[in-house]
Amino acid sequence: MSDLNPLIWPHSVTRVKGEINIGGCSVTSIAAKFGTPIFILDESDLKSRATIWQKSLQETFQEHAGDVFYAAKAFVSVEVAKMIKELGLNIDVCTGGELAVVAAANFPGERIEMHGNNKSETEIAQALDYGVATIVVDSLQEIERVSRLAGLQGKNQQIVIRLNPGVEAHTHEYITTAIEDVKFGFSIASGAAWSAVTEIAKSPNLRLVGVHSHIGSQIFSSEAFDATAVKLLEFLKRYKDENRVELPELIIGGGFGIAYVESDQPISPGNLLRQIHKVVLTNCERLGLSIARFSIEPGRAIIGPAMVTLYKVGTTKEIKLKDGATRLYVAVDGGMSDNIRTSLYDADYTAVLANRDSIATKRDCRIVGKHCESGDVIINSILLPSDVEPGDLIAVAATGAYGRSMASNYNHVPRPGVIAVQSGMARTIIRSETTSDLLALDIAEGAKPIGERS
Amino acid sequence: MSDLNPLIWPHSVTRVKGEINIGGCSVTSIAAKFGTPIFILDESDLKSRATIWQKSLQETFQEHAGDVFYAAKAFVSVEVAKMIKELGLNIDVCTGGELAVVAAANFPGERIEMHGNNKSETEIAQALDYGVATIVVDSLQEIERVSRLAGLQGKNQQIVIRLNPGVEAHTHEYITTAIEDVKFGFSIASGAAWSAVTEIAKSPNLRLVGVHSHIGSQIFSSEAFDATAVKLLEFLKRYKDENRVELPELIIGGGFGIAYVESDQPISPGNLLRQIHKVVLTNCERLGLSIARFSIEPGRAIIGPAMVTLYKVGTTKEIKLKDGATRLYVAVDGGMSDNIRTSLYDADYTAVLANRDSIATKRDCRIVGKHCESGDVIINSILLPSDVEPGDLIAVAATGAYGRSMASNYNHVPRPGVIAVQSGMARTIIRSETTSDLLALDIAEGAKPIGERS
Numbered sequence: 001m002s003d004l005n006p007l008i009w010p011h012s013v014t015r016v017k018g019e020i021n022i023g024g025c026s027v028t029s030i031a032a033k034f035g036t037p038i039f040i041l042d043e044s045d046l047k048s049r050a051t052i053w054q055k056s057l058q059e060t061f062q063e064h065a066g067d068v069f070y071a072a073k074a075f076v077s078v079e080v081a082k083m084i085k086e087l088g089l090n091i092d093v094c095t096g097g098e099l100a101v102v103a104a105a106n107f108p109g110e111r112i113e114m115h116g117n118n119k120s121e122t123e124i125a126q127a128l129d130y131g132v133a134t135i136v137v138d139s140l141q142e143i144e145r146v147s148r149l150a151g152l153q154g155k156n157q158q159i160v161i162r163l164n165p166g167v168e169a170h171t172h173e174y175i176t177t178a179i180e181d182v183k184f185g186f187s188i189a190s191g192a193a194w195s196a197v198t199e200i201a202k203s204p205n206l207r208l209v210g211v212h213s214h215i216g217s218q219i220f221s222s223e224a225f226d227a228t229a230v231k232l233l234e235f236l237k238r239y240k241d242e243n244r245v246e247l248p249e250l251i252i253g254g255g256f257g258i259a260y261v262e263s264d265q266p267i268s269p270g271n272l273l274r275q276i277h278k279v280v281l282t283n284c285e286r287l288g289l290s291i292a293r294f295s296i297e298p299g300r301a302i303i304g305p306a307m308v309t310l311y312k313v314g315t316t317k318e319i320k321l322k323d324g325a326t327r328l329y330v331a332v333d334g335g336m337s338d339n340i341r342t343s344l345y346d347a348d349y350t351a352v353l354a355n356r357d358s359i360a361t362k363r364d365c366r367i368v369g370k371h372c373e374s375g376d377v378i379i380n381s382i383l384l385p386s387d388v389e390p391g392d393l394i395a396v397a398a399t400g401a402y403g404r405s406m407a408s409n410y411n412h413v414p415r416p417g418v419i420a421v422q423s424g425m426a427r428t429i430i431r432s433e434t435t436s437d438l439l440a441l442d443i444a445e446g447a448k449p450i451g452e453r454s
Numbered sequence: 455m456s457d458l459n460p461l462i463w464p465h466s467v468t469r470v471k472g473e474i475n476i477g478g479c480s481v482t483s484i485a486a487k488f489g490t491p492i493f494i495l496d497e498s499d500l501k502s503r504a505t506i507w508q509k510s511l512q513e514t515f516q517e518h519a520g521d522v523f524y525a526a527k528a529f530v531s532v533e534v535a536k537m538i539k540e541l542g543l544n545i546d547v548c549t550g551g552e553l554a555v556v557a558a559a560n561f562p563g564e565r566i567e568m569h570g571n572n573k574s575e576t577e578i579a580q581a582l583d584y585g586v587a588t589i590v591v592d593s594l595q596e597i598e599r600v601s602r603l604a605g606l607q608g609k610n611q612q613i614v615i616r617l618n619p620g621v622e623a624h625t626h627e628y629i630t631t632a633i634e635d636v637k638f639g640f641s642i643a644s645g646a647a648w649s650a651v652t653e654i655a656k657s658p659n660l661r662l663v664g665v666h667s668h669i670g671s672q673i674f675s676s677e678a679f680d681a682t683a684v685k686l687l688e689f690l691k692r693y694k695d696e697n698r699v700e701l702p703e704l705i706i707g708g709g710f711g712i713a714y715v716e717s718d719q720p721i722s723p724g725n726l727l728r729q730i731h732k733v734v735l736t737n738c739e740r741l742g743l744s745i746a747r748f749s750i751e752p753g754r755a756i757i758g759p760a761m762v763t764l765y766k767v768g769t770t771k772e773i774k775l776k777d778g779a780t781r782l783y784v785a786v787d788g789g790m791s792d793n794i795r796t797s798l799y800d801a802d803y804t805a806v807l808a809n810r811d812s813i814a815t816k817r818d819c820r821i822v823g824k825h826c827e828s829g830d831v832i833i834n835s836i837l838l839p840s841d842v843e844p845g846d847l848i849a850v851a852a853t854g855a856y857g858r859s860m861a862s863n864y865n866h867v868p869r870p871g872v873i874a875v876q877s878g879m880a881r882t883i884i885r886s887e888t889t890s891d892l893l894a895l896d897i898a899e900g901a902k903p904i905g906e907r908s
Contacts, residue, residue: 025904033904073826073865078896094826097866100889104896118768118785118824139769139785141844181773183783183822183830190774314572315593320644322633329637331572331593340862344798368637370572372527372548375798376637390595408794408862411527412551417895425901433895435554441871441891442532442558447881450479450487 007259007266008350008397010042010306012421018357020395023421027310027354027393034419035432036312036393037334039404043083043422046306046400050087053298056269060277061294069113071254071299072098074401077418079429080303081105092297093132096123103130113160113251117183124149128157136160136212136251138185140199147203156205160212160249161186163193165231169216169224171257176227185213188235197239210249211235214297218257220266222275225252229280237287248292252276256301260398261348269301300401307400309338309416310354311378313392314370328365330384332394335369336376337410339396339403343375351379354395358385367394371411404430412438461713461720462804462851464496464760466875472811474849477875481764481808481847488873489886490766490847491788493858497537497876500760500854504541507752510723514731515748523567525708525753526552528855531872533883534757535559546751547586550577557584567614567705571637578603582611590666590705592616592639594653601657610659614666614703615640617647619685623670623678625711630681639667642689651693664703665689668751672711674720676729679706683734691741702746706730710755714852715802723755754855761854763792763870764808765832767846768824782819784838786848789823790830791864793850793857797829805833808849812839821848825865858884866892 004013004020012023020027023042030040050070058065069092070084076091081102084091091107093099094115102112109131116123117138124146127135137143137159150157164185166177186193200208211232215224232250240246257266277294284291311332319327341347351367362383369376378396388394407415417432458467458474466477474481477496484494504524512519523546524538530545535556538545545561547553548569556566563585570577571592578600581589591597591613604611618639620631633643640647654662665686669678686704694700711720731748738745765786773781795801805821816837823830832850842848861869868887873880 029904076866078893079898095824095865095867097863097868097889097892100892101866101896104893115826116824117822117826118787120768120787120824139771141769177776181775181781182828183771183785183820184828187774314574315595317593317637319635320633320641321635322631327635331637333572333574340794340798344794366637368571370549370570370574372569372571374636374638406862406864408860409551410860411549412530412555413549414551415895420901421904422901424903426904427899427901428897429899430895431897435551437895438551438554439532439558441869441884441887442555443882443885444533445882447874447876447879449878450483450875450880 003352005262008261008305010045010308011048012042012045015357020352020354022308024424025421025426027395030310030419030426031312031393033426034417034428036310037332037338037416038310038432039399039416039418040308040310041400041418041420041429042306043420046083046303047087049302049306050084050089053269053296053302054087054089056273057296060270060273064291064294066249066251066293066295069295069297070302071297072102073405074299075303075403075405076101077430078104079420081107096120096126099126099130099132109133121145121149128153128155134158134160134209136162138162140196143196143199143203143206147205150205156207158207158209159200160210160251161193161196161200161208162212163188163232163235165213165215165228167215167224167228167231169219169255171218172220174224174227188231193235208247210247210251212251212253214253215255217255217300219255220257222267222272225276226279228252229276230283233280233283233287233289233291236291237289240289246289249295250291250293251295251297254297254299254301256298258301258304258398261350304401305398307403309334309396309399309403311394311396313388313390313394315390316388328363328386330365330367330388330394331370332367332378333370334416335371335378336373337371337408337413338416339378339399340406340408341402342377342379349379349396349398351382351384351394351396353385353388353392355393358387360385360387362386370413409438414438457806459716462715462759464499464762465502466496466498469811474806474808476762478878479875479880481849484764484873484880485766485847487880488871488882490764491786491792491870492764492886493853493870493872494762494764495854495872495874495883496760497874500537500757501541503756503760504538504543507723507750507756508541508543510727511750514724514727518745518748520703520705520747520749523749523751524756525751526556527859528753529757529857529859530555531884532558533874535561550580553580553584553586563587575599575603582607582609588612588614588663590614590616594650597650597653597657597660601659604659610661612661612663613654614664614705615647615650615654615662616666617642617686617689619667619669619682621669621678621682621685623673623709625672626674628678628681642685647689648692662701664701664705666705666707668707669709671709671754673709674711674718676721676726679730680733682706683730684737687734687737687741687743687745690743690745694743700743703749704745704747705749705751708751708753708755710752712755712758712852715804758855759852761857763788763850763853763857765848765850767842767844767848769844770842782817784819784821784842784848785824786821786832787824788870789825789832790827791825791862791867792870793832793853794860794862795856796831796833803833803850803852805836805848805850807839807842807846809847812841814839814841816840824867863892868892
């Protein structure tokens, strides 16, 4: 069991007669029934992580606990949206497409929040039509648009303003700066945030209820969130001073880190929230604020560790390295089309030989895909049994977030499906693409003069 | 016209009454008819580039001219495959999916070559069934597979062996090394290449006709190709010495650079091929070889500059920078889902305000997308008229290669379509996705015990 760190793998993962089982289903039976590559969602793992965030927020912040918004951008499908709905969490979407998916799950509008730095008027109208509870506004132009479109519908739309607190966080480090050279939000330091508040106040169709920030991803400690909370509270204090009324909502965003490899040491939801709560309490007291509701937006932290990608090995090749050592290239039947994170973010992952135990000594391997590109790497360096061979199955852990959601058809490789497993039962929640799917958008339209309407 | 460098933009691009026209179609009429974002293919530009490569190869190498294989991985659709077919070029595919697309264009099997470091047995069988002329073999395991599957069909399959010449090329530089730590090919220096030749000789179902290499991408000079040609010829010399017969085919791959920005200075096909031809001639003479056929595989160099992405501006936002300067963030209605190259390869692009002329002074802008991610940038820094505003159209040049072909549905953003324009006529060749396409793979299957066959 030593090769299955419970911090990295879904809760239900175990080896049975040498073979990896997930949700009581063996990987060979999964491969036989659903093919490879395939994303496998451990349904109870997802549910327990979602519940832990919900419970931790409630236990820590008590009467000040706001909502846990599941960040759909990490991964969403109709079935996953249904799970989140049934667990009682809220959800955040950032496009009309994500809204369409959660709408197909009949997700209640009053539990949806909409993000985005460049929502189209169509998307804003869709959100208003659907009764999305909160729109997080991100630019002066958007304030005008939401106000105008809400007015057309005779609505008074609840909004939150996205702030740029000048805190930038990455994994173990964060920097505080007056300036953030990013596309999101209104800078507090530059005065842009206050101008936005002033602009919002002019509209009879907008009801500002609070502030929001999102400071990064894969964050492993509370300090950056603490610093952000202070900046947001100070902004809320200014609001109170000038308006003699408090804004009740403080949303600290997401970005809570997960373990991809042994060296990743994520902080537990409880410990993280207790630390932030302390800072919020202290500063509310200092500033004379009675912050009513504190909300968070975990995405990766809920779905990331709950999913595993299962691949089949196609070819292996030994390469001599400069220092005289050798490296085994293990090529699987997917690649950068189903996992772009390794090449895009230099991300690291954990993998195991999944269909059998091996007593062979372990050796340095590079897991690569089948794309026509040298950068098509899934794991740059990992120890695998030296007898790994074509036909073997490889399981890669923690691929739930930004895996299937960023998948492409590069090289016309069909995107893998997603199955949900639990108690020895399996079901498809996103079907694998076929060759006819690849050709579905290809059409041979007759050319027409550009002026002519079709 | 000064803002439309003909090295960067498709041949037909011009400004008419201040507005960009491509293939005689104005961008506002394109946006009105097809929506944004949209990829626009200048059909005559593609055809003239394809023809130039074909002619240059024939004029330079004359009786030794082999084939121009269009590298489908850069971008392919059924209609583009038809264009390539009608121009008389060959095509290379690297997956069953790419083969399915060219098959839908009735591309003749005798003009197709199949690449790939990890072709599945299904893909190899598909290639054999279709009568793909040449399979480029990439591992010992694949040699066994192609041999076995060809045997089952009673075929003697023509193959080429992919070599690792120890030359690694990037843009202006290249390195020669005995070792290439990549997944592709058989190393010449390590002896792996010769072992592969020995293995191939044992099979009655395989007919080795030559050698192949592909050394990098965006290469701007001939030196790396020259060095590669020498390595391949020396390998062919060894083959001749040991077998008393020459292998006729030498395929030098692709990777010919194009201009994305002013500072990119690609070498012309004619100059590049003349230089390589000189090296091939000299070395054939030195080695006593009569190299029969020399082939190339341009992909990006044909399709890259022929396509433009048209976006609509949604929001603009001014950010104060540390040095007191300001930057205008211009957010368009696409982003990293239709162009991952900026974030993936740190690639640079050229863009213009497309729907109108402006006499406003230019200022530093960052063109970003609509995705919920700070890294969602299309161009990090570019001068645009300072009056650029929501509703304006932005055209980004040279997006034909690895743009639409690597597109994703990140954030459930529908992938843009591709239209082909020529002489004032426009037609869809890949339709834009809709919300129902986004939901097409979402299914709610009932869970079944994993042992039970569905």
